[in-house]
Amino acid sequence: MIKLLTTLLYDWTNGVIMISVFALVVFILVGVLINFMASGKKDKASDN
Template identity: 65%
Template sequence: MITQTISLYNWTNGVIMIAIFALVCIALIGILINFMMSGKKKDPDEN
């Protein structure tokens, strides 16, 4: 029974999954900031 529960704790897989999740979150935040910064600015000369 102990060998079955020890095999559930795979640190390598957990660390890789957390790293991938962190990279995806950073990429999404970067894309969001990029959209916010590149929004159309109103030009007062157009009206």
């Protein structure tokens, strides 16, 4: 049991994968937000 806990605590692979997935999700959300902001400006300009 102790060996399993120390393996989980000191295993960097799981943490690196989780941080990478989180960073990927953040980049995707920022990209979607920028896309929405850019498309909103185009719609306002075409209305005028």
